[in-house]
Amino acid sequence: MANRILTLNQISVRGLDRLPRESYEIASEFSHPEAILLRSHKLQPADIADSVLAIARAGAGVNNIPVEECTRRGIPVFNTPGANANAVKELVAAGLLLGSRGIVAGSEYVHTLGEFTDKGELNKTLEANKKRFKGNELHGKTLGVVGLGAIGSLVAEMALTLGMEVVGYDPALSVDAAWRLPSEVRKAEALSSLFARCDYVTLHLPVLDSTRGLVNAELLSAMQPHACLLNFAREEIVDEASLIQALDAGQLRKYIADFPTPALIGRDDVILTPHIGASTDEAEDNCAVMAADQLRDFLENGNIRNSVNFPTLLLERVGGCRLAVTNQNVPRTLNSVLTLLAEQNINVIDMLNKSRDEVAYNLIDIDTTPPEALLSQMRGLDGVTSVRLIGDCGK
Ligand SMILES: NC(=O)c1ccc[n+]([C@@H]2O[C@H](COP(=O)([O-])OP(=O)(O)OC[C@H]3O[C@@H](n4cnc5c(N)ncnc54)[C@H](O)[C@@H]3O)[C@@H](O)[C@H]2O)c1
Numbered sequence: 165m166a167n168r169i170l171t172l173n174q175i176s177v178r179g180l181d182r183l184p185r186e187s188y189e190i191a192s193e194f195s196h197p198e199a200i201l202l203r204s205h206k207l208q209p210a211d212i213a214d215s216v217l218a219i220a221r222a223g224a225g226v227n228n229i230p231v232e233e234c235t236r237r238g239i240p241v242f243n244t245p246g247a248n249a250n251a252v253k254e255l256v257a258a259g260l261l262l263g264s265r266g267i268v269a270g271s272e273y274v275h276t277l278g279e280f281t282d283k284g285e286l287n288k289t290l291e292a293n294k295k296r297f298k299g300n301e302l303h304g305k306t307l308g309v310v311g312l313g314a315i316g317s318l319v320a321e322m323a324l325t326l327g328m329e330v331v332g333y334d335p336a337l338s339v340d341a342a343w344r345l346p347s348e349v350r351k352a353e354a355l356s357s358l359f360a361r362c363d364y365v366t367l368h369l370p371v372l373d374s375t376r377g378l379v380n381a382e383l384l385s386a387m388q389p390h391a392c393l394l395n396f397a398r399e400e401i402v403d404e405a406s407l408i409q410a411l412d413a414g415q416l417r418k419y420i421a422d423f424p425t426p427a428l429i430g431r432d433d434v435i436l437t438p439h440i441g442a443s444t445d446e447a448e449d450n451c452a453v454m455a456a457d458q459l460r461d462f463l464e465n466g467n468i469r470n471s472v473n474f475p476t477l478l479l480e481r482v483g484g485c486r487l488a489v490t491n492q493n494v495p496r497t498l499n500s501v502l503t504l505l506a507e508q509n510i511n512v513i514d515m516l517n518k519s520r521d522e523v524a525y526n527l528i529d530i531d532t533t534p535p536e537a538l539l540s541q542m543r544g545l546d547g548v549t550s551v552r553l554i555g556d557c558g559k
């Protein structure tokens with residue numbers, strides 16, 4: 165039977181083409197899908213049918229998905245780390261320029277001059293008024309990068325090439341991310357010192373319980389009055405009331421963000437884009453291809469790459485059929501599963517098991533198709549969250 169993939173946002177065709185139509189049905193409405201593929205759609209727990217085996221986010225942030233609920237139900241949630249990082253980096257480069265030069269106000273001003281028909285007169289007026297739109301250069305200024313993952317590290321590298329000094333802050337920096345970081349990036353020991361010393365601060369961290377409202381009144385008051393804050397990460401990381409207070413009080417010159425809110429629209433000291441950080445053909449293709457490939461490998465082989473709640477686990481197929489078993493990460497559960505197989509004289513050909521926090525995940529290749537009654541018995545074992553049979557052993 166074909167796997168049904170429910171898409172809850174427009175997903176690039178190049179990604180959808182990775183799911184062959186002989187074995188996948190793709191639609192924006194299904195009552196019992198095997199998987200959900202989405203971008204920023206806000207997914208509610210009640211929207212996740214019992215039939216759902218996996219959820220793939222074509223993008224980085226998973227704050228629109230109830231990840232804890234998925235973990236409890238044994239559903240891996242995938243994302244696509246780095247697949248849209250270059251698109252965001254390029255928009256941040258634009259954001260820095262919008263913050264340093266009178267581009268937006270200058271362009272808006274020029275469009276008010278429609279009544280001029282004489283080129284010479286127009287030129288005279290432009291030359292007389294252009295001083296209102298003077299800016300500063302980025303070269304020699306200091307950029308603070310908060311979050312040095314896929315996007316933050318590219319932003320840091322880009323800013324160095326513009327001749328900026330770069331200071332970074334990331335208390336949870338992975339070893340891989342540290343290797344990617346240019347050696348010129350200086351480390352800030354605390355967020356407050358980064359905010360105090362920088363001309364521009366750019367945010368590239370996820371929104372989590374620990375980062376919601378992270379940029380608060382205290383941090384904003386540490387900023388220099390000429391400084392700019394860029395937020396291409398998530399709205400909720402910046403406390404809006406404190407931000408507006410800081411702008412009103414002249415503690416911050418400009419806020420440049422990808423997340424408009426009613427209170428920010430119309431302010432001269434705010435530049436807003438409509439969440440287009442990842443809106444390039446290239447990023448949409450990259451994310452969709454990566455999400456679809458990961459989903460397919462999970463549905464067809466049980467393999468897990470780039471999950472935000474399950475361990476990474478890849479086991480090559482050597483024949484036979486495969487059991488994908490998720491259980492609570494407690495002793496003796498796997499033993500009970502293997503005992504059930506042994507009692508039925510089912511031989512294990514290959515096996516891999518890994519855990520992440522409270523989740524344990526196992527791929528068990530076996531030589532005989534287990535009867536449905538055995539699978540039900542396995543599902544009923546203490547601590548077992550889900551059991552899926554992949555393929556048919558032919559005996
Ligand atoms: N505007 C957009 O369209 C757009 C596009 C892509 C990503 N994003 C947002 O950007 C975020 C970052 O994306 P990424 O691909 O770089 O993710 P990433 O996982 O590669 O990097 C995030 C980094 O933030 C760090 N971090 C976590 N908590 C932190 C804290 N308290 N202080 C400082 N750093 C902290 C992590 O250690 C990690 O290195 C995403 O979570 C998403 O919300 C927005």
Ligand SMILES: O=C(O)CC[C@@H](O)C(=O)O
Nearest residue numbers: 203204223224225442443
């Ligand atoms: O899908 C999008 O357009 C936005 C994606 C972005 O917010 C992300 O977190 O990757």
